[in-house]
Amino acid sequence: MKLKAKWIDFSSGGPLVGVLHQHDAITLNIRSLDRIKLCFGNKQIVVTTDITHDKKQVKPGEIGLFKDLKKHTKVKKGQQISVKYAKEPSSVDLIKKKLDGKELNREEINKIVKDLISNSLTEVESTYFVSACYMRKMSLNETKYLTEAIIKNSGKLHFKKHPIADKHCIGGVAGNRTTMVVVPILAAAGVTIPKTSTKSITSPAGTSNTMEILAPISFSNKEIINIVNKTNACMVWGGQGELASADDKLIKIERPLHLDARGFLLSSILAKKTAADASHVLIDIPIGPEAKIKNKAMAKDLREKFLKLGRMFKLKINVILSDGTQPIGNGIGPALEARDVLLALKGEGPKDLQEKSFAMAALLMKMVGISKAEKKVKQIILSGLAHKKMMEIIKAQGGNPNITPEKIKLAPHTSIIKAPKAGRVRYLSNREITRIAKLCGAPTHLKAGLYIHKKVGEIISQGEPMITLHAEDKSRLQDAIKEAKNSIIFNIA
Amino acid sequence: MKLKAKWIDFSSGGPLVGVLHQHDAITLNIRSLDRIKLCFGNKQIVVTTDITHDKKQVKPGEIGLFKDLKKHTKVKKGQQISVKYAKEPSSVDLIKKKLDGKELNREEINKIVKDLISNSLTEVESTYFVSACYMRKMSLNETKYLTEAIIKNSGKLHFKKHPIADKHCIGGVAGNRTTMVVVPILAAAGVTIPKTSTKSITSPAGTSNTMEILAPISFSNKEIINIVNKTNACMVWGGQGELASADDKLIKIERPLHLDARGFLLSSILAKKTAADASHVLIDIPIGPEAKIKNKAMAKDLREKFLKLGRMFKLKINVILSDGTQPIGNGIGPALEARDVLLALKGEGPKDLQEKSFAMAALLMKMVGISKAEKKVKQIILSGLAHKKMMEIIKAQGGNPNITPEKIKLAPHTSIIKAPKAGRVRYLSNREITRIAKLCGAPTHLKAGLYIHKKVGEIISQGEPMITLHAEDKSRLQDAIKEAKNSIIFNIA
Numbered sequence: 001m002k003l004k005a006k007w008i009d010f011s012s013g014g015p016l017v018g019v020l021h022q023h024d025a026i027t028l029n030i031r032s033l034d035r036i037k038l039c040f041g042n043k044q045i046v047v048t049t050d051i052t053h054d055k056k057q058v059k060p061g062e063i064g065l066f067k068d069l070k071k072h073t074k075v076k077k078g079q080q081i082s083v084k085y086a087k088e089p090s091s092v093d094l095i096k097k098k099l100d101g102k103e104l105n106r107e108e109i110n111k112i113v114k115d116l117i118s119n120s121l122t123e124v125e126s127t128y129f130v131s132a133c134y135m136r137k138m139s140l141n142e143t144k145y146l147t148e149a150i151i152k153n154s155g156k157l158h159f160k161k162h163p164i165a166d167k168h169c170i171g172g173v174a175g176n177r178t179t180m181v182v183v184p185i186l187a188a189a190g191v192t193i194p195k196t197s198t199k200s201i202t203s204p205a206g207t208s209n210t211m212e213i214l215a216p217i218s219f220s221n222k223e224i225i226n227i228v229n230k231t232n233a234c235m236v237w238g239g240q241g242e243l244a245s246a247d248d249k250l251i252k253i254e255r256p257l258h259l260d261a262r263g264f265l266l267s268s269i270l271a272k273k274t275a276a277d278a279s280h281v282l283i284d285i286p287i288g289p290e291a292k293i294k295n296k297a298m299a300k301d302l303r304e305k306f307l308k309l310g311r312m313f314k315l316k317i318n319v320i321l322s323d324g325t326q327p328i329g330n331g332i333g334p335a336l337e338a339r340d341v342l343l344a345l346k347g348e349g350p351k352d353l354q355e356k357s358f359a360m361a362a363l364l365m366k367m368v369g370i371s372k373a374e375k376k377v378k379q380i381i382l383s384g385l386a387h388k389k390m391m392e393i394i395k396a397q398g399g400n401p402n403i404t405p406e407k408i409k410l411a412p413h414t415s416i417i418k419a420p421k422a423g424r425v426r427y428l429s430n431r432e433i434t435r436i437a438k439l440c441g442a443p444t445h446l447k448a449g450l451y452i453h454k455k456v457g458e459i460i461s462q463g464e465p466m467i468t469l470h471a472e473d474k475s476r477l478q479d480a481i482k483e484a485k486n487s488i489i490f491n492i493a
Numbered sequence: 494m495k496l497k498a499k500w501i502d503f504s505s506g507g508p509l510v511g512v513l514h515q516h517d518a519i520t521l522n523i524r525s526l527d528r529i530k531l532c533f534g535n536k537q538i539v540v541t542t543d544i545t546h547d548k549k550q551v552k553p554g555e556i557g558l559f560k561d562l563k564k565h566t567k568v569k570k571g572q573q574i575s576v577k578y579a580k581e582p583s584s585v586d587l588i589k590k591k592l593d594g595k596e597l598n599r600e601e602i603n604k605i606v607k608d609l610i611s612n613s614l615t616e617v618e619s620t621y622f623v624s625a626c627y628m629r630k631m632s633l634n635e636t637k638y639l640t641e642a643i644i645k646n647s648g649k650l651h652f653k654k655h656p657i658a659d660k661h662c663i664g665g666v667a668g669n670r671t672t673m674v675v676v677p678i679l680a681a682a683g684v685t686i687p688k689t690s691t692k693s694i695t696s697p698a699g700t701s702n703t704m705e706i707l708a709p710i711s712f713s714n715k716e717i718i719n720i721v722n723k724t725n726a727c728m729v730w731g732g733q734g735e736l737a738s739a740d741d742k743l744i745k746i747e748r749p750l751h752l753d754a755r756g757f758l759l760s761s762i763l764a765k766k767t768a769a770d771a772s773h774v775l776i777d778i779p780i781g782p783e784a785k786i787k788n789k790a791m792a793k794d795l796r797e798k799f800l801k802l803g804r805m806f807k808l809k810i811n812v813i814l815s816d817g818t819q820p821i822g823n824g825i826g827p828a829l830e831a832r833d834v835l836l837a838l839k840g841e842g843p844k845d846l847q848e849k850s851f852a853m854a855a856l857l858m859k860m861v862g863i864s865k866a867e868k869k870v871k872q873i874i875l876s877g878l879a880h881k882k883m884m885e886i887i888k889a890q891g892g893n894p895n896i897t898p899e900k901i902k903l904a905p906h907t908s909i910i911k912a913p914k915a916g917r918v919r920y921l922s923n924r925e926i927t928r929i930a931k932l933c934g935a936p937t938h939l940k941a942g943l944y945i946h947k948k949v950g951e952i953i954s955q956g957e958p959m960i961t962l963h964a965e966d967k968s969r970l971q972d973a974i975k976e977a978k979n980s981i982i983f984n985i986a
Contacts, residue, residue, distance in 0.1 A: 032504050051504055124616055256585065256618050
């Protein structure tokens with residue numbers, strides 16, 4: 001059946017939706033949520049069906065297209081589209097196979113990833129795939145095939161230089177913004193390091209959210225290459241536009257249950273690094289009872305898998321196991337962490353953030369063949385080159401290169417949590433700090449979060465500020481204060 | 494924030510959707526797919542968010558409501574609604590718990606079912622629950638709690654009579670329309686037997702779809718009680734209106750992957766029988782390599798569970814294991830099966846459908862204390878009382894009580910598959926018959942399906958019709974013919 005296209009300014013936020021008038025739906029024998037195939041020219045796209053009785057929305061003879069489709073097609077208003085019922089794709093049977101505990105082969109995983117990227121799978125079907133991979137686990141081979149499929153079906157950056165350095169942290173530790181210190185140091189040392197990051201899912205800030213305080217982060221591949229050619233580096237969001245890929249969809253589905261399927265984690269990281277054209281990758285696995293990786297055995301197992309997969313994909317990978325028992329730095333939340341980063345690049349601010357970042361920078365330098373790396377890192381910091389390079393990157397991405405920590409605005413509503421007694425800070429809960437910072441509004445509210453005045457091992461007097469909360473509105477601040485009162489965030493003894 | 498209600502004539506077919514203008518979404522800090530809570534008077538409802546920029550759709554200060562919400566609220570156009578961000582319900586953590594392989598207790602399962610019914614869970618979250626229960630299996634206790642929760646949170650019919658008979662077939666065998674023969678026989682014998690059925694999910698017809706050929710099937714609880722008071726029986730759709738319950742939602746999510754979580758099956762059946770106020774239930778488990786239950790061991794295990802759960806819920810349950818190696822009856826598809834049923838009620842038509850239905854009717858009579866049941870069944874059939882009772886039920890449900898098999902119209906496009914050689918039919922594939930009948934359009938197209946001229950054991954000449962296909966349009970017929978040619982539907986030797 002031929003129908004006239006009509007754009008509808010609705011976004012489902014996920015599934016692609018086409019709206020039929022009830023009249024045409026009956027003729028086509030299509031029900032709500034059925035799949036329909038739209039053909040125009042030599043292109044085709046599969047969407048799910050909404051049905052309306054309201055001619056003001058969609059008349060008989062028309063098909064309404066939700067604007068999520070604009071990313072996928074440039075169909076014009078009034079254009080003739082051929083619409084027919086679409087069978088479920090064969091990957092649905094493959095998902096069932098995995099659900100039933102059977103291993104998938106290369107072609108099977110590639111088929112699923114292709115259907116995922118082309119939006120041929122519904123949300124329910126994709127969720128079954130995620131839960132099957134979470135519950136049944138993925139074998140190393142399946143992880144390899146998934147990585148290959150994501151790479152094959154996603155956009156890729158190409159740089160003419162070699163080596164290309166990259167780094168990644170498994171995450172789960174609040175305030176751990178080492179990337180934003182490491183990248184300018186490496187770039188200042190002449191190493192190419194194009195960094196793409198996702199936005200934070202479960203933590204109060206990620207590299208992307210924090211960088212957003214200093215400069216725009218959404219660019220086309222061409223723009224990214226220009227920025228890197230100018231400065232040796234970039235710190236951009238990889239979750240949109242041409243680099244967006246199957247694994248972003250998988251991550252989106254993991255979000256509601258805060259799942260973290262190990263196979264996806266590995267594939268996602270490896271695929272992202274390959275998409276960024278990396279040759280040398282340093283991976284940070286923080287270990288702590290309240291971090292993602294709870295103990296050394298889990299960390300070592302993960303390290304082994306990274307090294308094996310690295311060899312399969314010809315990536316030089318080095319993995320460090322780091323301390324994830326308390327947050328890193330003092331600021332938690334995008335704006336508060338951006339301040340710590342700018343200080344660290346001058347050899348100031350939180351000691352732990354400096355030490356960890358400098359050590360990682362040196363290690364990554366050694367990986368790409370730079371000798372006396374520790375000494376060089378010190379020089380680059382003390383000479384101001386690291387800070388200067390950061391300002392170059394900020395400028396190249398369209399930010400203000402005269403930014404200073406003092407100029408970064410924080411959310412206006414504040415509350416101070418004071419030390420109930422004098423003593424030494426013995427414990428600082430990574431989990432509770434994360435939770436309270438998110439209640440304050442981070443990372444959605446970039447200027448919200450909290451500031452930790454004293455870290456584990458430091459001495460504090462009774463009544464001295466321990467934590468300052470920052471929120472954009474009073475009600476969020478009240479929520480955070482209330483929760484903070486009912487939780488054990490720190491321990492002084 | 495207070496917003497003015499506006500109805501939008503869109504149906505998502507599932508999730509409840511509220512549409513905000515971008516302007517208000519920013520103020521509320523709400524993104525697409527976020528949950529929002531709508532409060533009006535002392536009622537509240539949680540929906541997911543769509544965001545628009547188009548003031549023609551939804552202006553700042555308004556909230557657009559998809560019409561799926563009409564079932565849940567009578568909010569009027571222009572009514573003030575208070576809208577705020579809603580946290581995820583605590584059942585999300587419980588679903589995660591089940592996903593991680595832990596057993597859920599009574600309160601936990603009740604919480605999930607409550608959130609499911611109140612539409613507080615998104616489709617993705619509900620899918621995680623279904624896949625967790627499918628992959629991790631449900632313990633007998635969990636099944637019991639799920640049944641209790643579904644009963645507690647669903648509508649229920651109340652009859653003043655006792656006993657109340659009911660029957661159920663596990664399904665998976667094409668043409669197995671015994672219900673429509675058993676119910677009028679029992680009703681004619683004076684037994685109350687209010688039968689609610691779901692519409693077919695995976696087969697070419699269910700009792701509801703087939704009954705739809707003869708009479709309307711959607712009624713309020715009050716109407717159902719009236720029909721039963723008049724005729725001792727009803728055959729209505731239980732999947733809508735007041736009897737709709739959590740398990741319909743679960744079944745809907747199972748559909749795309751054709752899953753069949755054993756725990757859901759048990760809970761769903763027990764809960765439906767309890768909702769229909771049943772005291773005596775006969776359950777039919779057909780066994781066959783191409784049926785749902787593949788072998789006797791699986792069948793016996795399932796029978797055990799039914800009997801145990803029956804004792805828990807004080808239901809008298811009897812389970813028969815029946816032959817599921819080939820389809821029952823000759824017609825496959827709603828209209829074709831309705832013809833077989835009307836014939837069987839007069840002691841005519843397919844022998845297998847008659848024999849099985851009469852045996853089941855006698856067994857159910859014995860369960861409720863009627864003696865010489867086999868003889869009584871014969872009398873009820875031969876005297877025409879069964880057929881007369883069926884016509885009464887059809888009339889009470891608003892159908893035509895003068896219907897005859899000849900008056901039932903079939904889909905107009907037909908094709909005959911002939912016997913390639915003479916001999917005896919040795920094999921008739923239940924799976925392929927199901928598949929081809931569905932390709933013909935059944936059960937969505939009520940008049941489509943196929944007619945089997947010869948069953949296993951019968952003799953056929955070369956070139957004699959073996960199967961006749963019926964479809965509403967040529968393209969479906971062609972698809973079915975093509976698939977039929979490429980499959981082994983029967984074997985003659």
